Amino acid sequence: MMETARDVVAAALRPALDAAFPDWAAGGAVLEVERPKDPSRGDYATSVALRLTRHLRRPPLEIARAIRDNVATGEAVAAVEVAPPGFVNVRLAPGWLARRVETIVRAGPAFGRSTGLAGRKVQIEYVSANPTGPMTIANARGGPLGDVLANVLAFAGADVQREYYVNDAGTQIEVFGKTLAVRYRELQGATGLEIPEGGYRAEYMIDLARQLRDELGPSVGDGVSLEELGRLLAPRAIAILVAGHQRVAERFGIRFDHFTYETALMASGYFGETLADLRRRGVVEDRDGAVWLKTRELGEDIDSVLVRSTGVPTYFGVDVAYHRQALTDRGFDQKIDIWGANTHGHARRMKVAMAALEIGPKWQVIIYQFVRFLHEGVLVKMGKRTGQFLLLDDVLDAVGVDATRFFLLQSSADRSLDFDFELAVQQSNENPVYYVQYAHARIASVFRTARERGVEWSDGDLALLDHPGELSLIRACLRFPELVRELSETHQVHQLTGYASELAGLFHPWYKANRVVTDDVPRTKARLRLLDAFAVTLRQTLGLLGVSAPESM
RNA sequence: GCCCCCGUAGCUCAGUGGAUAGAGCGCAGGCCUCCGAAGCCUGAAGCAACGGUUCGAGUCCGUUCGGGGGUACCA
Numbered sequence: 001m002m003e004t005a006r007d008v009v010a011a012a013l014r015p016a017l018d019a020a021f022p023d024w025a026a027g028g029a030v031l032e033v034e035r036p037k038d039p040s041r042g043d044y045a046t047s048v049a050l051r052l053t054r055h056l057r058r059p060p061l062e063i064a065r066a067i068r069d070n071v072a073t074g075e076a077v078a079a080v081e082v083a084p085p086g087f088v089n090v091r092l093a094p095g096w097l098a099r100r101v102e103t104i105v106r107a108g109p110a111f112g113r114s115t116g117l118a119g120r121k122v123q124i125e126y127v128s129a130n131p132t133g134p135m136t137i138a139n140a141r142g143g144p145l146g147d148v149l150a151n152v153l154a155f156a157g158a159d160v161q162r163e164y165y166v167n168d169a170g171t172q173i174e175v176f177g178k179t180l181a182v183r184y185r186e187l188q189g190a191t192g193l194e195i196p197e198g199g200y201r202a203e204y205m206i207d208l209a210r211q212l213r214d215e216l217g218p219s220v221g222d223g224v225s226l227e228e229l230g231r232l233l234a235p236r237a238i239a240i241l242v243a244g245h246q247r248v249a250e251r252f253g254i255r256f257d258h259f260t261y262e263t264a265l266m267a268s269g270y271f272g273e274t275l276a277d278l279r280r281r282g283v284v285e286d287r288d289g290a291v292w293l294k295t296r297e298l299g300e301d302i303d304s305v306l307v308r309s310t311g312v313p314t315y316f317g318v319d320v321a322y323h324r325q326a327l328t329d330r331g332f333d334q335k336i337d338i339w340g341a342n343t344h345g346h347a348r349r350m351k352v353a354m355a356a357l358e359i360g361p362k363w364q365v366i367i368y369q370f371v372r373f374l375h376e377g378v379l380v381k382m383g384k385r386t387g388q389f390l391l392l393d394d395v396l397d398a399v400g401v402d403a404t405r406f407f408l409l410q411s412s413a414d415r416s417l418d419f420d421f422e423l424a425v426q427q428s429n430e431n432p433v434y435y436v437q438y439a440h441a442r443i444a445s446v447f448r449t450a451r452e453r454g455v456e457w458s459d460g461d462l463a464l465l466d467h468p469g470e471l472s473l474i475r476a477c478l479r480f481p482e483l484v485r486e487l488s489e490t491h492q493v494h495q496l497t498g499y500a501s502e503l504a505g506l507f508h509p510w511y512k513a514n515r516v517v518t519d520d521v522p523r524t525k526a527r528l529r530l531l532d533a534f535a536v537t538l539r540q541t542l543g544l545l546g547v548s549a550p551e552s553m
Numbered sequence: 554g555c556c557c558c559c560g561u562a563g564c565u566c567a568g569u570g571g572a573u574a575g576a577g578c579g580c581a582g583g584c585c586u587c588c589g590a591a592g593c594c595u596g597a598a599g600c601a602a603c604g605g606u607u608c609g610a611g612u613c614c615g616u617u618c619g620g621g622g623g624u625a626c627c628a
Contacts, residue, residue, distance in 0.1 A: 038572070047571055050608060060608070085608065087572070130628070172628050198627080290626055301555070301624080308626040315628050341622045344557050348623095369558055369621070410577095411566060414558050416621055418565075432577055434591050442589060449588040486569070498567055501576065512584095512593045553591075 004485065005076075005100075005478040009033050009044040009090050012077045016070035017048065021063070024048075027055025033090075035479070042081065042089030043475060049086040060086025097474045098465040104477055104533035112481040112540050117158035117488060123326050124150045125163040126338035127249060127256075131238045132176045134204060135248045136389040137419055138340070141371050143254045144408045144546065146338040148493040149366075151544045156488035161332070164256040165322065168238050169263045170315055175199055177230025180237055183209035184221065184229060193226075202389075208237050248392050252401060253546040265322055270329075271313055274321035275306065283356045293320075298352045316346060320353045327359045336491070337365045341416075366491060369416035371408070374423075390421060399428045402547045406433035409545060410497045432501050436542065437550055439504040439511075443535045444551040446516050450528055453517060457532075460525030469510045470530055476506050477537040484544075493544075500541045507534065 010033045017024055017031060029051040036045045049064035056063060064082040071080045071090075078093035104111050126146025129139040146162070154160045179199040183206050186193060195201055212233055213220070221229040242259075249255070265271065278284045278293065285292045289309030293316075296303045306317035326335045339347060347365045354360045373390045395404055398421070407424070410432070411417055450457065465471070483499055486492075516527045535549075542549045 032569085034569075034571080036572070037568095037574085041572070045571090047609090050571080053608065083572075085572085132628090167628065170628065171626095175627090288626085292626095305626045310626075312626090314626065319628095341558070343623085343628090345623050346628085348556080367557075367622095372621080415566080416559070420565095423565090427578070429591070430578065435577080438589085438591050442592085446588050453588095490569075492569090495567085495569095498576085501567090505576075508592055509594085511588085512590095515588065517588050552589085 004481045005092065005475075006033050006044065006482050008076045009092075012071055012074070012090070013046060013048075013067065013088070015072070016067050019070045020066040021052070021056060024052055024056065027052060029055065036087075036089065039472070039475075041083065041087070043092045044090045046088050046090075047086070049088060053086070064088045092475075094466050094471055095463060097471050097478075098462040100474055100478055101462050101465065101529050101533040104536050105529065108536055109540070109543075111536050112484045113155055113157075114481070114485060114488075115157040116485060117153060117156045120158045121161075121331060121333050122153055122158045123161045123163050123330070123332040123335045124153070124338065125165055125335065127245070127254070128165040128167070129245055130172065131166055131168050131241050131245070132172060132200060133202065133241065133389075135245050135392045137371050137373060137392055137395050138389065140252065140392040140395075140404075141368050141408050141417070142338040142340065143249060143252055144405045145366065145368060145413055145493065147254045147546055148409060148496065148544060149336065149338070149491055151546065152484060152487045152491075152493055152496075155484055155544060158488075162255065162257045163326075164259045166238075166242055166259055166261045167315070168235070168242075168261050169266060169318070170312075173234055173238070174227075174230065176237070177232075177234035178226060179205055179230075180209055180212070180233045181221070181226045181229040184213065184233060185226070187213055188218065208240065209233075211240065212236060248396075251396060252392065253405065260322065262318055262322075265318060265325070266313070270325055271318055271321045274324050275317070277324070278306070278320075278353075278356065281356055291317075293317075293349070293353060293356070295349050295352050298356065300349060300352060304349045304353075316349060319346070319350065320357075323350065323354060323363060324357055324359065327354075327362045333362060335363050337363075338413075339365055339367050341367055341369045343367065366413050368413035371417045371419050374418055374420040390419070395419075395421070395424070398425045399431075402433050402437070403428050403431040405545065405547055406431060406436075406497055409494050412492060412494050432497070433547060434553070435508075436500045436504040436538070437548070437553060439507045440535060440538045440542070440549045441551060441553045442507075442511060443531045443538075446531060447528070450517050450524070455517065455521070455524060455528065457525040457528035460527075460529040461522055462526060462529060464523055464526040465530055467514075469514065470527070473506055473510060473530060473534055476503055477533055480537050480540060496541060496545050500538070500545065503534070503538055503541065 010031060014031055029048060031046060031048050033044050033046050036042055049060045049067060052063055053060045061082065061084060064086045067088050068080045068082050071077065073079065076092055076096045077090055079091040081089045083089055124146050126142045127139060129135055150160045150162050175196055175198055178196045182193045182195055187209055221232060283294050285294050290305050291307035292303040293306050294303055304316055305314050307313050323335060326332050344367055347367060351360065354363045483495065487495065516531065517524050539549045
């Protein structure tokens with residue numbers, strides 16, 4: 001596992017702290033090493049002296065000085081300084097920083113990888129859009145979030161499965177089928193039929209009916225009731241829509257390793273097994289002909305129905321079984337669901353159910369707030385049933401895959417986003433993703449120039465990289481492995497876009513101010529090696545984001 | 554009513570309890586005989602309000618006021 005620069009600093013500070021204050025840790029403080037916002041203060045800093053003031057009953061500056069006096073400077077740590085009110089600032093040796101270029105280039109596609117989560121089997125479930133309509137920009141937000149989280153966790157060594165759950169049973173499917181049957185009959189010339197209550201009024205249902213008629217022949221469903229026709233048509237329609245979800249997801253750079261169908265889960269008998277387990281644990285109650293999970297006793301406001309009085313399990317009931325299966329029979333150590341904000345009530349009940357099954361700590365949910373859809377500046381309520389929505393396909397046509405992914409990954413999941421289609425099209429060329437990609441393309445262009453002039457730079461002397469700007473670029477690269485480790489714990493993957501912008505924001509001014517390929521051959525070579533490392537870092541970052549790193553644009 | 558998320562620059566958003574709060578767009582002005590101007594430089598402009606915890610709060614806690622979502626034998 002690669003040691004980060006932060007680790008190196010911590011390893012230098014810890015013995016100093018131990019030597020100066022042998023019992024420092026007894027107060028519960030931990031040695032945290034951070035990057036000062038103002039780089040002139042140093043490369044890394046710790047506020048541990050401030051935190052230890054109470055425990056050691058000594059002034060923070062005095063503690064800080066004692067730490068400083070005990071640090072052994074060396075190859076990496078060049079200087080340690082104390083600043084009021086009690087910070088200990090650490091400066092890394094320029095030569096050591098410059099030599100990191102070699103490490104980064106040699107690591108290449110492995111730069112930032114780690115084994116921190118090795119041996120951990122994680123399932124990430126995301127998108128899982130209802131199979132009753134096409135993929136919209138609202139469903140789509142979970143895609144990049146889940147995909148990038150999967151990338152990050154796999155990068156940190158976990159064994160990750162990307163899972164998609166197809167909710168192809170239940171009341172909504174009945175309504176869906178009935179709507180479809182109505183549209184189908186209409187194609188056969190029927191009039192005066194009503195779309196059922198809560199049905200799917202959107203245009204795509206008519207297209208779907210037409211497609212099914214062409215596929216199955218015009219006489220399908222002759223002589224059967226509307227309900228029966230619905231049950232006949234729904235499975236085929238769902239297959240078409242799920243295939244569509246897969247196609248558009250793939251276009252969006254999102255793949256899945258495994259699909260679970262609710263109908264298959266039901267057919268397996270696993271639901272009954274789960275219900276029996278819950279009964280054994282005494283958290284189930286039969287009342288009014290239905291089967292309830294006693295969520296009320298477990299801290300919720302109301303109980304939750306697992307099986308309706310009709311004998312049909314609820315979505316919640318089946319979902320509990322599905323989660324139990326993943327976290328027991330399928331052997332995952334952890335399951336992370338990426339769900340939309342409308343599921344938070346469901347998520348609360350699920351949490352209770354998982355706790356009752358004693359698998360609570362293994363399950364985690366990331367709830368993302370919705371993407372609100374503005375049309376010509378006016379907020380539009382999206383809903384498949386109402387027919388008002390913005391298709392992911394249309395967004396990708398107009399804005400492009402990279403820009404859409406980057407846009408959706410710029411804010412944290414728990415913040416709602418506004419997507420103004422017209423504005424997005426108009427501004428698609430101003431998306432920050434191009435700023436980042438342009439940095440990569442520019443570096444590629446510098447390499448082309450160097451090659452044209454016959455410069456071979458692999459033997460460049462890194463010791464020549466001693467300008468502040470050059471060292472800043474290296475420092476920025478060294479943050480990448482630190483960030484990956486952080487994200488593997490916090491799951492705040494949107495920070496990768498900010499980091500990518502930071503990299504580009506350092507590069508462009510430096511590029512403007514410094515010519516790389518010049519008559520000074522030694523310096524040219526050293527700088528080309530630096531850019532090699534920088535390009536590696538950009539590619540690694542964009543790679544985790546699922547955004548391309550173009551050689552030219 | 555109760556529950557969840559969010560109020561940071563004109564707009565869209567960043568900001569692991571640390572030192573002087575950032576970016577993009579927009580706005581005002583400047584920069585291509587030089588590896589790509591999808592770029593660079595300069596400027597104006599901000600933590601909703603009030604309490605609390607802390608050596609230190611945009612960040613944690615409480616209240617108020619705004620915005621979004623949820624609260625079914627729907628999914």
